[in-house]
Every structure is written in structure tokens, then in C-alpha cells.
Amino acid sequence: MKWSIHQLRKFSYTDFMFDETIVLDEIFEQKTDLLGLSPIHVAGKMDFSEKKIVFHFTISGVMTLPCSRTLNPVDYPFKILCTETFFTDASYMTDHEGQILKSDMVDLRPIVLENIILEIPMQIFSEAENDYKIAPDQGRDWSLLTEEEFEKIQKESQPSVDPRLAGLAKLLKKNNKSNH
Numbered sequence: 001m002k003w004s005i006h007q008l009r010k011f012s013y014t015d016f017m018f019d020e021t022i023v024l025d026e027i028f029e030q031k032t033d034l035l036g037l038s039p040i041h042v043a044g045k046m047d048f049s050e051k052k053i054v055f056h057f058t059i060s061g062v063m064t065l066p067c068s069r070t071l072n073p074v075d076y077p078f079k080i081l082c083t084e085t086f087f088t089d090a091s092y093m094t095d096h097e098g099q100i101l102k103s104d105m106v107d108l109r110p111i112v113l114e115n116i117i118l119e120i121p122m123q124i125f126s127e128a129e130n131d132y133k134i135a136p137d138q139g140r141d142w143s144l145l146t147e148e149e150f151e152k153i154q155k156e157s158q159p160s161v162d163p164r165l166a167g168l169a170k171l172l173k174k175n176n177k178s179n180h
Contacts, residue, residue: 021041052098060077087100
């Protein structure tokens with residue numbers, strides 16, 4: 001997914017087609033909520049002129065994300081259509097659509113990574129029937145409780161009366177009853 005300008009210049013009068021499968025493990029450094037990512041298929045063509053290099057390509061694969069409701073893994077297939085323009089000189093750039101080449105190399109890998117990150121949905125739900133029944137009941141720093149378990153924990157966590165002040169507590173209860 002990386003070519004030199006010299007390599008690409010050879011294809012200025014013919015079609016330059018590419019079709020590659022890449023593994024993007026570096027995505028997990030940026031997106032910790034992503035559970036998995038299949039090898040990514042990138043295919044397309046390049047148009048070369050003296051002023052600019054334009055890539056038209058498709059990115060496809062499957063990402064695995066946690067269900068927003070149950071946290072169970074959900075596969076999310078995606079297909080992204082992209083056009084990326086690289087200008088060989090800043091003076092050729094007429095609008096802000098594209099990038100200026102900073103070296104004599106064109107690398108599509110960071111662009112593929114960026115487009116996949118932008119494709120990650122905010123929420124995803126499992127469509128499996130009864131998936132909610134197999135939802136996890138505990139995780140890091142949390143667990144699901146029934147009402148009875150919660151009430152028991154609340155009672156156990158209530159502060160007990162210091163035995164030295166037990167007489168005072170009885171006196172306060174007695175005063176409260178007589179005031180009503």
C-alpha cells in the first residue's frame with residue numbers, strides 16, 4: 001500500500017490497478033472498544049498526472065464490536081468507497097480536497113485506517129433472538145444484582161451502633177416516640 005512517485009509515474013498513460021489484503025493491528029491502539037477486525041481488502045485504481053495523483057478505491061472487511069445492549073460481540077461488515085487526491089506541489093492545489101505529498105512516497109495505509117475508524121458505528125445491536133438472556137452479568141468493576149441481593153448489601157453496609165453509645169441510642173428512640 002506504499003509506492004514511490006517514480007513507480008507510479010510509470011503508469012501515467014496506463015491503468016494502475018491494485019488489489020491487496022492487509023492486517024491493521026494498529027487500530028487496536030486507537031480504538032479500545034473494537035473487539036476484532038478481519039483482514040482488510042483494499043482494491044482500486046490510480047490516475048496519475050503531473051499535478052496530482054488520484055486514488056479511487058474500496059475498503060471492505062468485518063469489524064467486531066460489543067452490542068450496545070448486551071455487550072455480546074456483533075460482527076459488522078462494511079464497505080467504504082474512497083477517493084484520495086495527492087498533490088505533487090502546493091501551488092497545484094485549488095481547493096482543500098486532498099493532501100500535499102511531503103515525500104516521494106504515497107502511503108494509503110494511514111488513509112485506510114482513518115476511514116475504518118470513521119466507519120465505526122456509535123451504537124450497534126445484536127439481532128440474535130433471546131440475545132439478552134445470555135448478556136454478561138458481571139464485568140470489570142461491576143456486577144448485576146437482584147433487588148434482594150442489593151437490599152442485603154445495603155443492610156450489611158449500614159453502620160452499626162457503637163456498644164458504648166447503645167444507651168444513648170435507646171434514649172434517643174425513647175424521646176422520638178414520646179414526641180410523636
